Amino acid sequence: MSSTPDPSFTIAIICAGIAGLALAIGLRKQNAACKYTIYEAAPQFHAVGAGIGMGPNALRAMELMDAGFAEMGRRGCVLAFSGGEACVMGDAVVGCDGIKGVTRRVVLEMEYPEEIVAKYCHPYFYRNIVPMQEAKLILGSYADNAKWFMGEGRRCVMYAISKGEEVNVVVFIRDERPWVGEQAAMRVSREDMLSDFNGFDKRLLDQLDVRLGVFFFFFFFTVHIYEQSTKPLRWPLFHHPDILTYYRGHVCVLGDSAHASSPSQAAGAGLGLEDALVMSGLLGLVKKPEQLESASEVYNSIRQPRAQAVVQGSQEALLAYFLVHPEFGHDIQKLTDYANTRLPLIRFHDLEGDVKTAGQRFRELTEAAQPDNREQ
Structure with a gap:
């Protein structure tokens, strides 16, 4: 798939889950200057589980994206698939390959190997x-x-x-x-x-x-x-409670690859859609491959604090809804107040503000990286 006949750079999206497909839709809507390809091992789509929670934040992320809704090098990335398939080269890789995905290992193995396994x-x-x-x-x-x-x-x-x-x-x-x-x-x-x-x-x-x-x-x-x-x-x-970064070089992770969560707040799928919204907006601003790492850096600065707070909050909610939280115990009124305080922070998060802030940070980074030609 390509959103432009003459792409400036290429993006490899690993896995056709919710976050991966949403990112592709967002890139098409942004008319990004890239060719993007989704790599999926499954021969066809099929039901996984029975249902997911979709809060207002998830629905808003989809609406904002579209109303209709390996190995790293200095320059790019090489994907080597098991089973003898040919290697594929791309300027960047976006891993949407889930809680056990290999992309997560590539991002974390050098600095945070203890955080690879959920x-x-x-x-x-x-x-x-x-x-x-x-x-x-x-x-x-x-x-x-x-x-x-x-x-x-x-x-x-x-x-x-x-x-x-x-x-x-x-x-x-x-x-x-x-x-x-x-x-x-x-x-x-x-x-x-x-x-x-x-x-x-x-x-x-x-x-x-x-x-x-x-x-x-x-x-x-x-x-x-x-x-x-x-x-x-x-x-x-299983969950990923402590991950400190969602990218390394030209490789980044979205969705459960980045921040798998317990389902206590029905927020995991929505977080993946939020990831895709922010990343597709950033990639829509990229004009040349040299700017891709800046896009990943900004994506990480916006998404990591937000998503990890939700993951850790979901773990606290587990204790609350099992009636074993040290502060709430069996007190239904305290539990109700807790839920009424926590859930709006998840469901009514300012996504438009995130997209705007991401764009501003990206422009600041890329402008600062340009050679100073004022004396010429």
Whole structure:
């Protein structure tokens, strides 16, 4: 793909996830003076997970971008793909390849190798998709809208997906132990899963009809999360709480590659869209390859403080919504005040201001780098 017939520089976008595709859309809208190519290993798009949270900040970022919505060298970058594919050269690489992406390693391995691997943020979860009709039989009117049910060390989130035809049900379990094994979901026994539900109201558990499967009871609600014919999957959650830079030379990272977060504030996807908005605006100002590192430097100065604050806030929110925060505990009014203070900072962030500030900083950097010809 190219937004100009005679590009001044080339951009390699790694992975066609939300942030990568949004960046490409933003570059096209900016009519940037570059050729950009998206590299994706998957042969086709397919569903990953069941749903994501999209706050007003994410929607605004998309609107502002478009209403319709390796190895580094001094000059450029070389991408070498596994499987024998030919190497590809570009003036810059933008990694949108997720929490385990290789681009992150390239950015961090020289100065911050300890931050390459994501850290376990100490819940795991079980999830299931329930037909809306079945959910209404179990939950009544509670199935219609997004709901959180909280208990100490446990939390259930549910919301409608598939245009209201299904309900995504996610049950989070606080886990203070280190995660053992790969950073991936693992099959567990029915007994292991049920042990996570110890202490729930036995009057409800006594009404369980095991022939229909195992049901999860949260206070006076019942959610179908497991069929006996299949071992349940236990999914760990990982994040990047401490990363200090999102770029190195002509390589930078966007989205989960930069700042994977726990889902406690439903903000991760929105942050990736914000990244794409700022980066596409900066690349739209670049006129020659020598300015690319300045664009990355400015992108980092705008996005790193904002995104890392949200990542760290999401970890604090985990404690709050598990009812174990040292300041709030079980105090519902304090929790409500906390959420009402935190969420607007995420959802109504001044994106237009970020884009404007980024442009000003980029122009200052590039003008300062130009030779002084006043005496000639």
